[in-house]
Amino acid sequence: MALPAPLIDAAALRQLLGTATPPRVFDCSFDLADPQAGERAYREGHIPGAHHLHLDHDLADHARAPGTPFRGRHPLPTREAFAARVGALGITPATPVVVYDRQGAAFAARAWWMLRWLGHREVAVLDGGLNAWLAAGGTLDIAPAAARPAPPYPLGESLTPTIDAAGLQAALGRVCLLDARAAERFRGEVEPLDPVAGHIPGALNRPFKDNLGADGRFLPPAALRAAFVALLDGRQAAQVVHQCGSGVTACHNLLAMEASGLPGATLYPGSWSEWCADPSRPVVRG
Numbered sequence: 001m002a003l004p005a006p007l008i009d010a011a012a013l014r015q016l017l018g019t020a021t022p023p024r025v026f027d028c029s030f031d032l033a034d035p036q037a038g039e040r041a042y043r044e045g046h047i048p049g050a051h052h053l054h055l056d057h058d059l060a061d062h063a064r065a066p067g068t069p070f071r072g073r074h075p076l077p078t079r080e081a082f083a084a085r086v087g088a089l090g091i092t093p094a095t096p097v098v099v100y101d102r103q104g105a106a107f108a109a110r111a112w113w114m115l116r117w118l119g120h121r122e123v124a125v126l127d128g129g130l131n132a133w134l135a136a137g138g139t140l141d142i143a144p145a146a147a148r149p150a151p152p153y154p155l156g157e158s159l160t161p162t163i164d165a166a167g168l169q170a171a172l173g174r175v176c177l178l179d180a181r182a183a184e185r186f187r188g189e190v191e192p193l194d195p196v197a198g199h200i201p202g203a204l205n206r207p208f209k210d211n212l213g214a215d216g217r218f219l220p221p222a223a224l225r226a227a228f229v230a231l232l233d234g235r236q237a238a239q240v241v242h243q244c245g246s247g248v249t250a251c252h253n254l255l256a257m258e259a260s261g262l263p264g265a266t267l268y269p270g271s272w273s274e275w276c277a278d279p280s281r282p283v284v285r286g
Contacts, residue, residue: 003096006112006258007218008124010136013098017049023096023122024089025050028059028107029130032193041102045140047133051089053099055248058085059110072274073193073246074110076162082118083153090148093120093156100126100133104212106249113251113267119156125255128217160254161266163241165275168268172202176235180208180244180253181272188285193245196276198285200243204231208244208252218259225260232262240265247271 003023004012016023027050029038035056042052053059061077064070077085091097097115099108108125115123126132134140163171179199184190186205191197199205210227213219219227232240237257244250247269257265275281 003098003122003124005122005124006255007127008098009127010132010138013047013126013133014136014138016096016098021096022049023098023124024091026053026089026097026099026111027051027101027130028053028055028099028111029101029103030055030107031103038101038107043142043144045142047100047130048139048141049145050100050141051145053089053111055107055110059107059114070274070277072270072277074248074273076114076117076247076269079118079155079158080152082114083155086115086118086120087150087152088147090150091115091120091153092150093154094122096122096124098124098126100129102130104209104216104252105129105218105255106208106252109251109255110248113160113254116159117162118153119158120153121159128215131216163266163268165268165270165278165281168200168241168275169281171241172200174239175266176232176240177203177268178206178231178240178242178250178253179203179272180206180242180249182207182209185245188283194273194276196283198276198283199272200275201282201284203243203284206231206253208249208256211252211256218256221260224256225262228257228260228262236264237262238264238266241268242266243268243271243275245271246273 031037188198242250
């Protein structure tokens with residue numbers, strides 16, 4: 001049975017886990033206000049066989065050489081460093097991977113995007129996360145998953161593009177910039193995480209939570225497509241740049257576009273936290 005992508009439902013995952021070549025499963029649960037909460041939740045119960053991926057330790061690189069510019073609150077590691085980490089987790093190009101969390105895929109989407117950034121094709125997000133797994137009759141385990149390390153992942157062509165702050169500033173007015181933060185943060189009415197409130201000039205607001213229904217699952221592809229097509233206003237998906245506060249929930253909008261049949265958009269990894277750290281860059285409120 002092939003891995004459905006980019007979303008997989010809990011029933012399909014349960015079926016795949018019973019096959020001779022089950023996918024590797026990763027719990028990406030995290031809390032920006034309590035960075036250890038995801039690990040605690042993992043230890044309290046996770047999908048059997050799942051490993052934990054930590055946003056700060058596995059999906060970002062906070063090392064910063066003296067004199068180098070700030071790259072945002074969750075800067076990407078180098079592809080080489082992430083390839084080594086992915087190999088240590090036992091992932092090879094032939095390994096099917098499923099990622100999930102307890103936060104509406106806010107963090108699982110980052111893992112999904114980063115694996116595709118590395119060039120990995122066989123990766124899907126569990127639609128509805130752990131709640132959907134439990135609702136489908138799935139069980140939980142408290143034992144840590146056994147390590148099965150592999151060599152560093154072989155670097156190939158990335159499956160998803162990125163843009164840096166200078167490139168985005170030069171492209172303003174020629175790209176469709178979508179901001180995944182909550183509306184009040186986008187407007188600059190509140191800013192709980194970054195030193196400056198507001199948004200990048202020309203950005204449109206698409207809060208990532210709007211991609212989900214009341215059950216915590218992604219909206220049907222047709223509904224997602226209609227919402228994004230309206231925002232694109234005649235532009236192609238390849239003209240879209242996604243950002244948020246630190247390049248995490250922007251991946252949720254990238255995932256939603258992919259699920260709706262609109263692939264090819266770009267991520268600005270530094271996002272608002274990098275943009276607003278330079279006082280020479282323009283800021284809009286309202």
